[in-house]
Amino acid sequence: MTEGLFLFNSRTRKKERFVPIKPGHAGVYSCGPTVYSAQHIGNMRPYLFADLLVRALKAQGLKVTHVINVTDVGHLTDDADAGEDKMEKAAAQSGRRAEEIAAEYTEQWLVDRRRLGIPDPDVLCKATDHIPEQIEMIRQLEAKGATYRISDGIYFDIAKFPRYADLARLDLAQQEGANRIEEVTEKRQSADFALWKFAEKGVQRQQEWDSPWGVGFPGWHIECSAMSTKYLGETFDIHTGGIDHLPVHHSNEIAQSETALGIDRWVNVWMHEEFIDFQGEKMSKSLGNVYILQDLVDSGLLPLSFRYFFLQAHYRKQQTFTDDAMAAADRGYRRLVAQAQALSEDGGVDEQAVASHGAEFRAAMNDDLNAPRALAAATQIVRDESLSPATRRALLTECDAWLGLDLLTAALPQAIQEKDxxxxxxxxxxxxxxxxxxxxxxxxxxxxxxxxxxxxxxxxxxxxxxxxxx
RNA sequence: GGCGCCGUAGCCAAGUGGUAAGGCACGGGACUGCAAAUCCCUGAUCCCCGGUUCGAAUCCGGGCGGCGCCUCCA
The missing domain is CATH 1.10.10 (Arc Repressor Mutant, subunit A)
Structure with a gap:
């Protein structure tokens, strides 16, 4: 009845059966990190989620192209259009080159991803490597009459895009955030956003480029539109990101992409993961309460225990992180791995049992990536004595292709044999x-x-x- | 003011109409000289009030509480 993978589409607010645009292939774009500082564990949920999605798509037999961007310019601190550039600020504070800082944190992010069992994306694209593409898209917008120029840059005029509020179902007249901040007063509507920012007079930026409008740098949103389109085509299957991006960043992406390309449907499926709640508040670079993967490792926890922790909650629900919950996940993960690896090769593999006993696991994952339910099913499989050890191993091998927990292959550290x-x-x-x-x-x-x-x-x-x- | 998420056993967390998955902890048992480690077993009627229904954690209304976004943020 419900064959195939069903995903919750933020655009329609419904679970829908996933049907790729191009048969046999799925294109996925995930909003990536801003690399002016270290990625903390809350920042890793988007990538664990995207990996879960990619694995589920592959389990359907699809070939997947996964693209992730690296924001290494143009992300501003305070207001979307009026703050400082985070990369420039980090460079100024540390006395280093922005590129150097970006390279360091990009690498750290990739290392942490790998420690969490996340393969590198097929395409990892940096905003600074795609300035011409971004300028080109802004030119297209300009040609369509969707832009206007004010003193500090070129802006997108959302009045030219009637569907602007659709994705987030915004009531633009009632949005009052703009009243609480110091805003670029020349904007026609407060939701208008910068496409190209001019370098301030008398300020020497490390990162600036020539453009048809003058020296400056791209606004933050345009990179995702330009790069995703370049690597995945003018219409692609799935776009993922944090729930916080839905109202602003993704609404902007849609507005500029669909206007520039002259199309009605830029992305078929929008998927948004919820935040991890860190005992009462979100963990964010802005709040300064960061906690990176290495901190967990330093306290004796395994990186994959954090993956197991992530899998214990559904991606569309806020998940509460506490030291106790994390410790519980670590014990649970170690125990599951130990039990899986204790299974012998005895008894032969009962293919029929593999098909039938794996059904609950597959059904859970196919139901909008219900990892908690799937994980429970996998746990039951390990302990199901009605199945031969070899059959359970075969089932777990299949489950692990979706879970990425290295259940049968992880090398658990034994009691540390210190010399004393x-x-x-x-x-x-x-x-x-x-x-x-x-x-x-x-x-x-x-x-x-x-x-x-x-x-x-x-x-x-x-x-x-x-x-x-x- | 607008948009959105959530409130299930000590903790984390599935379940969205038919009478509560799973993990961790606790307790009990096996094992052990006793422990530790390991293995097995065990617990909740679902924030409150009202409504709909033969039947609700699950739908509707009203409260109370937590969180996110509307400004960079996963």
Whole structure:
């Protein structure tokens, strides 16, 4: 009945069966990072989500082209059209070149993605590498009469695009945000946005280019329109991004793309992931309460435990991050992997059982990427004793293609075997006491070590020890 | 003021009309000299009030509470 992948389309506010424009192929564009500083774990949800989507598309047998942009110019600090450029600001503060900063944080972002099991995108495009494309699109808009010039730049006139409010279902007359900020007063409507910003007189920017309108730099929104169109065509399948982008950034993208290209439907499916709530407020660079992946690793957690944490909630719901929830995810992930890897190759693979017992998992994922439900199904498979170990392995291999948790292949770090002769000697002494059945002495040594945070674990191969918490 | 999300067991979180997935913790059990580690078992009628219905966590109305966007932000 419900064959195929169903996705929630923000444009129609409905779950719809995904049908690619070009049979057998799906084009996906994801709004990428602004690389003036480190990406924190909240910033990683969009990429975990996009990866989940890409994996689901591939599981349908589709070939996927995934494009992500890197914003390395033009993203302003305060107002969309009146603040400082974040890249320039970061460069000024650190005394470094903007390109150098962008390269560093782009690389860190890619490394973190890989640690989370996210493959690199097929196309990773930088705004600064596509200035001509952006200028060209602005020229097209100008030719269509959708732009106007004011003292600080070239702007898009949303009055020329009647569908402007459709995506976000905005009531533009009632939007009052503009009243709370210092705005570019020359704009015709407050929702108009900059396409090209002029370099300020007397200010030497690191990043500026010539254009038909004068020296300056592109507005933030135009890069996504220009680059997605370049790599995916004038109409493409799916565009993803944070829910916060829906009313402004994506409304702007649609306005400029559909106007410049002269088309009615630039993107078929818009998908937006919700925020992670960090015990009461969002984590954001602006608020300064950032927490990067390495911080998690430093506290003894596995990167893929964060992926597991992400998979425990649906992407369209705000997810609460707390240290306890993260620790719970870490334990859950380690246990699941240990159980999966403990499965033998015995019993042969029952292909029929693979087809039938994987149904719930596939149905969950195909229902708008319901990862929590799918993860529960995978967990049941690991522990389903009615299936042979080999069959369970086969099922888990299939599940993991969607989940990306490396269930059967992850190398779990064992108890850290530190070198400490003094502790080794005490552990050996306890073991000797145990063998002599001198329990009081053995327990005394164990308590002594416990008091300094060392836990002894007796295994079939003898005792090992580890420090409880760093 | 406008647009939008959410409120389910101690914590995280599925479920959107037929009588509550899963994970973690807690408790119980197995194992152990006792522990640790591991494995097994165990818990909720769904923020409040009213309505619709044979039947609601699930639909409608009204509250209370949390969060996001409208300004850079995933």
């Amino acid at each position: 002769p003094r502790i080794d000697r005490l552990v050996a002494a306890r073991q000797a006491a145990r063998q002599a059945k001198e329990w009081a002495e053995a327990d005394r040594i164990r308590d002594e070590l416990a008091a300094e945070g060392v836990t002894i674990e007796d295994t079939p191969d003898g005792p090992i020890w580890r420090r409880s918490e760093p």
